[in-house]
Amino acid sequence: MRVLVTGGAGFIGSHVVESLSQAGHDVRVLDLSPWPGSDPPAPVSLRGDVRDPDAVDRALVGVDAVCHQAAKVGLGLDLGDAPDYVSHNDLGTAVLLAAMGRAGVGRLVLASSMVVYGEGLGTCAEHGEVVPGPRPVRALAAGRFEPPCPVCGQDVTPGRITEEAAPDPRNVYAATKLAQEHLAAAWARSTGGVATALRYHNVYGPRMPLDTPYAGVAAIFRSALRAGRAPRVFEDGGQRRDFVHVRDVATANVAALGREGEGLRAYNVATGTPHTVGDMAAALAAAHAGPAPTVTGEYRLGDVRHITASADRLATELGWRPRIRFAAGMAEFAGNVERAGV
Numbered sequence: 001m002r003v004l005v006t007g008g009a010g011f012i013g014s015h016v017v018e019s020l021s022q023a024g025h026d027v028r029v030l031d032l033s034p035w036p037g038s039d040p041p042a043p044v045s046l047r048g049d050v051r052d053p054d055a056v057d058r059a060l061v062g063v064d065a066v067c068h069q070a071a072k073v074g075l076g077l078d079l080g081d082a083p084d085y086v087s088h089n090d091l092g093t094a095v096l097l098a099a100m101g102r103a104g105v106g107r108l109v110l111a112s113s114m115v116v117y118g119e120g121l122g123t124c125a126e127h128g129e130v131v132p133g134p135r136p137v138r139a140l141a142a143g144r145f146e147p148p149c150p151v152c153g154q155d156v157t158p159g160r161i162t163e164e165a166a167p168d169p170r171n172v173y174a175a176t177k178l179a180q181e182h183l184a185a186a187w188a189r190s191t192g193g194v195a196t197a198l199r200y201h202n203v204y205g206p207r208m209p210l211d212t213p214y215a216g217v218a219a220i221f222r223s224a225l226r227a228g229r230a231p232r233v234f235e236d237g238g239q240r241r242d243f244v245h246v247r248d249v250a251t252a253n254v255a256a257l258g259r260e261g262e263g264l265r266a267y268n269v270a271t272g273t274p275h276t277v278g279d280m281a282a283a284l285a286a287a288h289a290g291p292a293p294t295v296t297g298e299y300r301l302g303d304v305r306h307i308t309a310s311a312d313r314l315a316t317e318l319g320w321r322p323r324i325r326f327a328a329g330m331a332e333f334a335g336n337v338e339r340a341g342v
């Protein structure tokens with residue numbers, strides 16, 4: 001297939017480009033930014049904005065499917081940034097979908113996110129499966145980090161979220177990612193197209209951006225270690241996440257392109273094996289032979305305590321399996337080995 005990857009010059013997009021090319025697809029890129037360096041070699045690329053209908057029309061010539069990775073990424077905590085998030089992410093998606101309608105392109109893979117879920121599921125000893133609410137400031141200030149049961153206030157134990165969970169976006173960025181899914185579903189209904197939303201969990205690996213305000217925590221820890229400092233772990237380090245390697249995310253895109261069916265269907269892209277943020281800091285510190293992590297007890301309002309996911313749907317329906325194990329992926333990310341084994 002000829003596949004257009006929007007945002008293909010970005011961290012995840014560039015790996016998606018590599019995987020699609022390896023799978024024999026003819027890949028095109030539309031991105032505001034240039035391709036990152038000469039290794040791997042640059043694909044056929046168009047510098048342009050997904051919000052520009054002319055640029056998108058040009059990029060779609062001869063294309064059979066689109067992998068839509070372009071987005072403004074981050075926390076979206078500052079409301080002043082809201083128009084910019086909505087513009088890149090939702091106006092951009094709407095312009096792209098309208099152009100796909102004009103060009104008769106009927107396949108879309110959308111880079112969605114775990115942030116559509118809000119807090120992960122929890123199990124209360126007394127009340128079973130519950131959705132914990134935001135954590136009260138006074139609990140956080142007192143070092144009580146586990147989210148409370150919304151009924152009785154006891155700590156809940158984390159559960160793995162499935163795609164059936166009700167969405168609960170908690171910031172502007174999250175709201176724009178969920179809106180992208182809704183727009184894609186509307187496009188699929190009205191055109192008969194196939195849309196597959198991939199809800200990426202915590203993606204890490206080569207070419208991950210460093211030291212931006214939005215960089216993932218793995219990149220922040222690595223930068224500290226490279227500067228000879230201990231990684232600073234917030235809360236008590238017990239926050240659970242699903243860390244998924246960027247090359248595994250790329251192969252999930254290849255698998256999603258071949259999905260049969262209709263309408264929009266969402267999939268978690270996760271390993272199914274959670275790790276704590278403290279584990280990750282320790283793995284990176286060990287790989288660097290650097291100072292052990294410092295657990296600071298600091299917290300940020302709006303941070304979610306645990307989000308861990310079931311990856312069963314992607315495995316059973318699309319045959320995808322993550323190949324890169326946590327220890328190998330983190331060692332590679334730390335910069336000590338060239339490439340983690342698959």
Ligand SMILES: NC(=O)c1ccc[n+]([C@@H]2O[C@H](COP(=O)([O-])OP(=O)(O)OC[C@H]3O[C@@H](n4cnc5c(N)ncnc54)[C@H](O)[C@@H]3O)[C@@H](O)[C@H]2O)c1
Pocket residue numbers: 006007008009010011012013030031032033048049050051068069070071072073088092111112113114177199200201202203204209216
């Ligand atoms: N990094 C993560 O852990 C993560 C997790 C969940 C979802 N995602 C999603 O994955 C996708 C890729 O994210 P990333 O981490 O690679 O970010 P990134 O910033 O490295 O890549 C995004 C790319 O999109 C391009 N872009 C942004 N706005 C554009 C526009 N209007 N027109 C054309 N190009 C535009 C940027 O130039 C950049 O190259 C995004 O949709 C993001 O929401 C990322």
Ligand SMILES: [Zn+2]
Pocket residue numbers: 124125126127128149150151152153154
């Ligand atoms: Zn309870």
